[in-house]
Amino acid sequence: MTGSRLPVGAALVNRVLGGGILGRTPFARLVVFTVAVFVSMTLLVGSDRFLTTANFQSIAFQLPELALLSFAMMLSMLTGGIDLSVVSVANLSSIVAAMTMVHVLRGPAGAGGDAIAIAAGVGAGVCTGLACGLVNGCAVAFVRVPSILVTLGTLQLFTGLALVLTGGQAIIGLPDSFQWLGNGTLLAVPVPLWLCAAGAAVMAVVINRTAFGVEARLVGTNPIAAWFAALPVRSVLVRTYVTTALVSSVTGLLMVSRANSAKADYGSSYLLQSILVVVLAGVDPAGGSARVAGVGLAVFALELLSSGFGMMRLTSFATELAWGAFLLLVMVINSVLERRGK
């Protein structure tokens, strides 16, 4: 009744936010949150410094790694699990890829130039990811060890193997043209951002438009019901963890290319950040939900925050503090609003 008397603009806002200043859906709240971060960073840093092409260019190069790892994390949470090994899979794949490239370049096939080395390296890296995913998936699906424990073990195992392979040293001397993947631009847009957009599109299609996506959602909502409904629960789980690991290994390739070297302990802070992003995006860690757009938006908001903090000369510790506080705040707000909704 009151709705009809509202002006068109207010009605539209009301529609988008679903009523209430903070919105009724997690996605609407996330939009509000992102806009709030954007506005406050612009005001605090000053628009002349914050709203620059250079700043957004640097965000565009930094964001894809975390976004891709978050997509991988989101997929594992869709089935009600968690994959703590994402970063270690990325690092192990990147090390295998880098070692292969260096080996091929130095070997007799080196005459073939960068192209052969890159193809061999990328192939080896992706195969490593596939193998890692199979280990995780089979342990979760067939031995039925809780995913948090499986991936806790493989996190140590894969990181350990990466350390053994490299002896803790960074691998350098990669083919020059490989840097294009992490540092180049295509049609004025950074290549990593293209890769990230492609990843998001594939994720969205797989989750929302394929039988696998629906099955994964059902397994995550209620694994016992899915089992009694004769869904191929085991195969869904194996495919979930393989896909998660493949996305992680592609991220690993991106990380090698951007840093132009590979090391066993790159990006270890990404693990907690990716969980944070997925939860901020409104994904239920208990399973059954996935939000590709939400994850994209959450990563963007957090990158805005950390670049703003960087410009205000705040330390990375302040950023860590802010991220954790936001995570807790968002969850508390979601919890309070949900209970009021009931």
Next chain:
Amino acid sequence: MTSRVRRLFGRHEMVLLGVTVLLSIVIGALNPAFYSLQNAFDLLKTSVPLGILTIGLLVVLISGGIDISFPAIAVAGMYITCTLAIDVRSLDHLPALLAISTAIGLALGLFNAVLIHFFRLPALIVTLGTASVIRGALLEFVGTRTITNLPPSIIAFSRTNLFEATLANGASAALTVSILFFAGVAIAVALALRYTVIGRGAYAVGADLAAAERVGFNVRRIHLFVYGLMGALAGLVGIIHASIIRNANPLDLDGLELTVIAAAVIGGASITGGRGTVTGALLGVALMVIMDGSLVLVGLPSQWHQVFIGLVVLVSTSITALRTRSARAGEIAR
């Protein structure tokens, strides 16, 4: 009779004890230095912080929760207390410092419990958030520099030994006094889990929260107890850790949560709650510490360390999963 023997040897703790003894024999055969008194005391010393934290986490796991913020809590307790003791010299007495650090830990643990209980939020995500808030706040507002000139009472504590011996070869071996804290915590928690309402309640809540609520367990009190205890023990460990490594580094202990979870789970605690024993946790700690300290003794480079830990976690959790399943199948068959 045979069934009792079979049950005794079929228990997870017995399997674990067998593996630990076997591992010790293999390591000792490869390097007899493993059997020295000095090595034994060193291993015990290393096991104190890991052991106390594992026992704290065991109680959390039994109640069906998880906590990954305790390394941050331990560091916060340690660093704030040491900073305070250097500024305010009159505070520099060991009991006072232990009390302050434990109180800081207790407060932070209760904060976790409030978020987890009253807002019904998943413990993994809550403690993930509080861990980054605690670490971020500590480094941003308290300090980032490692304190190397520890308060004198902590240094005195680190030099206090329960038992000292001069060996035949002239070297000396000493058993740190902090082992008493470990023993005290282990005994107290074992008794509490077995004989108190709150301890039995932790098992009940972990096995089935709704059922435990209906039979009248005070779930709020149990949640406050398990996370509060975890925090308090982390605070205690903070000071012990500082005394062992003789400095207070606010960036320290990062990633320790994974080792502690691994030790508890190897010890047979169920990540889904309702199962776990102090004996199992102690054996899990022993296995981790022996492996950790002995790979170098048998001549394996330290890089292999993580590979082994990962494999042990995978194998032991797989065995637990398979055994639970065959046990359930047996129950159904009967």
